[in-house]
Amino acid sequence: MTLFSLAKRNIIGNFKNYLLYFLSMIFSVVIYHTFVSLRYSSEIEKNIESFQSMRSVFLQASIILIAFVAVFIWYSNAFFTKKRKKEVGMYSLLGLRKKTIGKMMFYENLLMGAGAVIAGVLLSTLLSKMFTMLLLRLLGTDVDVGFTLSLEAFGNTIFVFTCIILITSIQGYRLIYNFNLIELFQADKEGEPLPEVSMIGVIIGTILLVFGYWIAFQPVDSNGQILRNLLLIMGSIVTGTYLLFRTAIVYLLKKAKEHKSSYYNGINIIGTSHLLYRIKGNARMLTMIALLSALTLSAITIGTSQYYNFTTHAKQLEPFSYTYISKGDIEEEKIKEIIYEDKNHPVQAELTVPLLKVHTDPSDTDLPEYLEQLMAEFPEEDFINLISAKTFNQVSAALDRNEKVTLSGNEAAMIKPRYTHDSFSDYEGRTITLKLPEEEKQVRFTHLLEGRVLSWRYPDAYIVLSDELYSEMEKQIQPVAYKTYQVKDQKNTELTSNQLHQLGFDDLKLSTFYKVYKRGLESAGQDIFTLGFLGLVFLAATGCMIYFKQLTEAHSDKGRYEILRKIGVRKKEVLTTISKQSLFIFLLPLIVGISHNLMIVKVLLGINLIGGDISIPILTSIGFYIAIYLGYYILTVNTYYKIVNL
Amino acid sequence: MKMVVDVKSVKKVYGAKGNVFTALDGIDLSVMEGEFIGIMGPSGAGKSTLLNVIATIDQPTSGDIFIDGTSILTMNEDQLASFRRDKLGFLFQDYNLLDTLSVKENIVLPLALAKVNVKELERRVDDIADTFGIRPILEKYPYQISGGQKQRTAASRAIITNPRLLLADEPTGALDSKSATDLLESLKELNEHRQATVFMVTHDAFAASYCKRVLFIKDGKIFTEIVKGTSPRKEFFNKVLDVLSVLGGGTSDTV
Numbered sequence: 001m002t003l004f005s006l007a008k009r010n011i012i013g014n015f016k017n018y019l020l021y022f023l024s025m026i027f028s029v030v031i032y033h034t035f036v037s038l039r040y041s042s043e044i045e046k047n048i049e050s051f052q053s054m055r056s057v058f059l060q061a062s063i064i065l066i067a068f069v070a071v072f073i074w075y076s077n078a079f080f081t082k083k084r085k086k087e088v089g090m091y092s093l094l095g096l097r098k099k100t101i102g103k104m105m106f107y108e109n110l111l112m113g114a115g116a117v118i119a120g121v122l123l124s125t126l127l128s129k130m131f132t133m134l135l136l137r138l139l140g141t142d143v144d145v146g147f148t149l150s151l152e153a154f155g156n157t158i159f160v161f162t163c164i165i166l167i168t169s170i171q172g173y174r175l176i177y178n179f180n181l182i183e184l185f186q187a188d189k190e191g192e193p194l195p196e197v198s199m200i201g202v203i204i205g206t207i208l209l210v211f212g213y214w215i216a217f218q219p220v221d222s223n224g225q226i227l228r229n230l231l232l233i234m235g236s237i238v239t240g241t242y243l244l245f246r247t248a249i250v251y252l253l254k255k256a257k258e259h260k261s262s263y264y265n266g267i268n269i270i271g272t273s274h275l276l277y278r279i280k281g282n283a284r285m286l287t288m289i290a291l292l293s294a295l296t297l298s299a300i301t302i303g304t305s306q307y308y309n310f311t312t313h314a315k316q317l318e319p320f321s322y323t324y325i326s327k328g329d330i331e332e333e334k335i336k337e338i339i340y341e342d343k344n345h346p347v348q349a350e351l352t353v354p355l356l357k358v359h360t361d362p363s364d365t366d367l368p369e370y371l372e373q374l375m376a377e378f379p380e381e382d383f384i385n386l387i388s389a390k391t392f393n394q395v396s397a398a399l400d401r402n403e404k405v406t407l408s409g410n411e412a413a414m415i416k417p418r419y420t421h422d423s424f425s426d427y428e429g430r431t432i433t434l435k436l437p438e439e440e441k442q443v444r445f446t447h448l449l450e451g452r453v454l455s456w457r458y459p460d461a462y463i464v465l466s467d468e469l470y471s472e473m474e475k476q477i478q479p480v481a482y483k484t485y486q487v488k489d490q491k492n493t494e495l496t497s498n499q500l501h502q503l504g505f506d507d508l509k510l511s512t513f514y515k516v517y518k519r520g521l522e523s524a525g526q527d528i529f530t531l532g533f534l535g536l537v538f539l540a541a542t543g544c545m546i547y548f549k550q551l552t553e554a555h556s557d558k559g560r561y562e563i564l565r566k567i568g569v570r571k572k573e574v575l576t577t578i579s580k581q582s583l584f585i586f587l588l589p590l591i592v593g594i595s596h597n598l599m600i601v602k603v604l605l606g607i608n609l610i611g612g613d614i615s616i617p618i619l620t621s622i623g624f625y626i627a628i629y630l631g632y633y634i635l636t637v638n639t640y641y642k643i644v645n646l
Numbered sequence: 647m648k649m650v651v652d653v654k655s656v657k658k659v660y661g662a663k664g665n666v667f668t669a670l671d672g673i674d675l676s677v678m679e680g681e682f683i684g685i686m687g688p689s690g691a692g693k694s695t696l697l698n699v700i701a702t703i704d705q706p707t708s709g710d711i712f713i714d715g716t717s718i719l720t721m722n723e724d725q726l727a728s729f730r731r732d733k734l735g736f737l738f739q740d741y742n743l744l745d746t747l748s749v750k751e752n753i754v755l756p757l758a759l760a761k762v763n764v765k766e767l768e769r770r771v772d773d774i775a776d777t778f779g780i781r782p783i784l785e786k787y788p789y790q791i792s793g794g795q796k797q798r799t800a801a802s803r804a805i806i807t808n809p810r811l812l813l814a815d816e817p818t819g820a821l822d823s824k825s826a827t828d829l830l831e832s833l834k835e836l837n838e839h840r841q842a843t844v845f846m847v848t849h850d851a852f853a854a855s856y857c858k859r860v861l862f863i864k865d866g867k868i869f870t871e872i873v874k875g876t877s878p879r880k881e882f883f884n885k886v887l888d889v890l891s892v893l894g895g896g897t898s899d900t901v
C-alpha cells in the first residue's frame with residue numbers, strides 16, 4: 001500500500017472527524033474567492049463610475065480577509081490535529097517510521113486542501129453572481145449579471161490558499177517530530193488541573209481595558225496621534241480582553257463554586273464545574289469571538305451609518321439643487337433655461353445669495369480656535385464669508401428649515417463648520433476683527449447656527465452679520481452673488497445635472513446636488529457592501545466557531561450526561577444546564593463585543609470617519625447581531641441536547 | 647414483608663437481526679424489602695445486564711419489572727428518573743464517576759440533585775469519608791486517584807442518599823481485603839439498620855458470604871440459588887464455593 005493511498009483511506013475512514021476541518025477550509029475558500037471575484041469582475045467595472053477607488057477598497061478588504069482566512073484555517077487545523085494526536089501515536093506504536101507518518105500527514109492535508117479549494121471555488125462562482133447583483137443594486141444600478149469566471153481571481157485564490165495549505169501541511173508533517181509518544185497518547189486524556197486564579201491577571205487585564213477605553217475618550221488632533229492611539233487601544237484591548245477572559249471568569253466561577261448553597265443546589269453543580277473544567281481552552285476562543293464580534297459590529301455600524309446618513313451629508317455639502325456664481329452674463333440665461341425646462345423637477349425656490357469675502361486681522365487674539373487655525377493656514381486669503389441675517393433667513397425658508405436668526409449691531413453668528421465637533425461654547429463671547437478696505441470692524445459671536453447655506457468648500461468659514469452691519473460693509477466691498485435653485489425631487493435630477501455640468505462654465509463654480517448625492521450613494525453603497533461582506537464573514541466565522549466548539553464538547557460530554565441520567569437526572573434538567581452553559585459561552589463575548597464596539601464607534605466619531613446621527617445605525621446593527629446570535633444559540637442548544645440525549 | 651422488586655420473565659436481547667445475543671433469558675425473581683442478595687456467575691453471564699434493567703437504565707426486550715408494585719413499563723421518563731434519584735443507589739462496575747467533578751463533588755452529587763441543604767450534605771460527606779477512608783482524596787479529581795479509590799468513591803456516592811434499594815456491581819473488585827471488608831460491613835449496616843434492600847454482584851465468595859441469599863446465573867438464566875438461613879458465614883462460604891465449582895468462573899478465597 002502506498003503512502004498516498006493510506007492517507008486517502010485515512011480521510012475516507014474517519015470522515016466525520018475530517019468533515020469539520022474540510023468544511024471550514026471550504027468556507028474560507030468560498031468567502032475569499034467570492035470577494036476576489038468581485039474585485040476582478042468586469043460587470044462591476046462596467047457599471048460603476050468610481051471603479052478605481054472601489055478597487056482599492058476591495059484590495060484593502062481582501063488583505064484583511066487573507067489574514068482572517070489564514071487565522072481561521074490555522075485555528076481549525078490546530079483543533080483538528082489535537083483530536084488526532086492519539087492516532088498518530090498509534091501509527092508510531094505500530095512501527096511506522098516517523099518520516100512515513102509525517103509524509104502521510106502532509107499528503108493528507110494537501111489532499112484535503114486541494115479538495116477544499118476546488119469545492120470552494122465552484123461554490124463561490126454561484127455565490128459571486130448573487131453578490132455582484134447585490135453590490136450593483138446597492139450602488140443604484142440594476143443590471144442582470146451572468147456567470148463569469150475570472151482567471152485573475154482564480155489565480156489569486158489558488159496562490160493564497162496554496163501558501164496557507166502548504167504551511168499547515170508542513171505543520172502536520174512536523175507533528176510527529178514535535179511530541180514524544182506519551183504526549184501524543186495523553187493528548188485527549190480526560191482531566192486537567194483546574195486553572196489557578198491569578199489576581200495579578202485580573203488586575204492587569206482590568207487596567208489594560210480601562211486604559212484602552214480611557215484613550216478612546218481622549219480628544220485627538222493630529223494624524224500621528226490618531227495612529228498612536230489606535231495602536232495603543234488595539235494592543236490594550238486585545239491583551240486586556242484575553243487576560244480578563246482567562247482570569248476573571250475563573251475567578252467568578254470559583255466564587256460561584258464557593259457559594260455552596262447555590263452550587264450544591266440541583267444541576268448547578270454540573271453547569272459550573274463543566275464551565276470551569278473547560279475554561280482554559282475556552283478563554284482563547286471567547287477572546288477571539290469577543291474581538292471578532294466587536295469588529296463585525298463596528299463594520300456593520302459604519303456601513304449602515306454611511307448608508308443611513310449619506311442623504312443628510314449630501315444636503316449639508318450641497319444645500320441647494322443647483323448653485324453657481326452669478327455674474328450677469330448671457331451664459332447664465334442658458335443655465336436658467338435648462339433648469340426651467342426640466343418639467344419633472346419644477347423650481348420651488350430661486351434665490352440670490354450675496355456674500356462678502358474678507359480677511360481677519362492677523363494680530364487678532366480673541367479668535368475662536370477654529371478660525372485661528374484657518375488664519376494660520378490661509379494667512380493671505382480672504383477666506384471669511386459674510387452673509388446677512390436676512391439672507392440666512394431667506395435660505396432657511398427656501399429650504400424649508402426652521403432655523404431663524406435675529407442679530408443687531410455688531411452681533412455675529414457662526415455657521416457650524418462641517419467635520420468639527422464645535423459647540424456654541426467654542427464661540428461664545430469671542431470676537432473677530434474683520435478687515436475692510438476702509439476700516440476694521442470687530443464683531444462678537446452670539447450664536448452658532450446649524451444650517452448650511454452654500455456648497456461646502458474648504459476653508460469653511462461662514463459668519464452671519466446683522467443686516468445693518470452687512471449693508472454698511474457692502475458699501476466698501478463688492479459682494480459675490482450666488483444664484484441658487486431648489487427643485488422638486490432633486491435626487492433624480494441626473495439628466496439636468498449632467499446637462500449643466502457639460503456646459504463647462506467653470507468660472508461659475510457650478511455645482512449640483514445630484515452629483516454630490518450620487519457620489520455619496522456610490523461610496524456608501526460600496527462601503528456598506530464591503531463592510532457588510534466582511535461583517536457577514538466574521539459573523540459566520542464567530543458563529544461557526546462557537547457552534548463547532550460546542551458540538552465537539554457535546555460529543556465529549558455524552559458520556560457524562562449518560563452517567564447523570566443513570567443517577568436520576570431528568571431530561572428537563574439536562575436541557576436546563578445545557579442552555580445555561582451555552583448562554584454563558586454566548587453571552588460573555590457578546591457583551592464584551594458590544595461594549596468594545598461602542599468604544600470603537602466613539603473613536604471613529606472622534607476622527608470623523610463616521611458622523612451624523614449614529615444612534616439608529618448602532619441600534620439596528622446591535623439588534624441585528626443579537627438576533628443572529630440568538631439563532632445560533634438556539635441551534636447550538638438544540639443540537640447539543642440532541643447529541644447528549646442520543 | 648413487602649415486595650420491593652419483582653422481575654417477571656425478563657429477556658434481554660442485544661444486537662439486530664442476524665447477530666443477536668441473548669444476555670438475559672427469562673429471569674424470574676422476587677425481592678422482599680430488607681433482603682441482601684448476592685448474584686454470582688461466570689463473566690458474561692448477564693449479571694450487570696440484570697442490574698441495569700432493574701435500575702431502569704436499560705429496558706428489557708420482553709417481560710416486566712415491578713418496583714413497589716408498579717410496572718416500569720407504565721412509568722414515564724420523569725417517574726423513572728425520580729425513582730433512580732430518590733430510591734436507588736447504584737454502584738457501577740465501571741464506577742461512572744464524573745471527571746469534571748472532584749471526589750467530594752462526585753459523592754454529594756445525588757444529594758445536590760435532591761436539593762438537600764448544605765449543612766446536612768457536609769455532615770454526610772464527613773461521615774462517609776471516614777467510613778471509607780477517603781478523606782485525604784476528597785478534593786482530588788478522578789484522574790488523580792487509584793482504581794480502588796475510585797471504587798470507594800463510587801460506593802460512597804451510591805450509599806450517601808441512604809437508598810432503599812442498593813445495586814452494587816462487583817463493589818469489591820478493585821479493593822484490598824481491608825477496604826473490601828469495610829465496604830461489605832457498611833453494606834451490611836445499611837441493610838440491617840436502615841432496612842435497605844441490597845443487590846450485590848460479585849465474583850468473590852467471601853463477599854457473597856455476607857449475603858442472605860445468593861443467586862447463580864449462567865447464560866442469562868438463573869442456575870440455582872442458595873440461602874444462608876441460620877447457618878454461620880463460614881459454612882455459607884463453603885456452600886458458595888461448592889456451587890461455584892460446579893458452575894465455574896468463581897474465584898476462591900479463604901475466610
Ligand SMILES: Nc1ncnc2c1ncn2[C@@H]1O[C@H](COP(=O)(O)OP(=O)(O)OP(=O)(O)O)[C@@H](O)[C@H]1O
Nearest residue numbers: 660661667669688689690691692693694695696739
Ligand atoms: N450493549 C451491549 N451490546 C451487545 N452485547 C452486550 C451489551 N452489553 C452486554 N452485552 C453482552 O451481554 C452479555 C452479558 O453481559 P453482562 O455485562 O451482563 O455480563 P456480566 O455477567 O456482568 O459479566 P462480568 O462478570 O464480566 O461483568 C455479555 O456476553 C456481553 O457481551
Ligand SMILES: [Mg+2]
Nearest residue numbers: 693694739815
Ligand atoms: Mg458485569
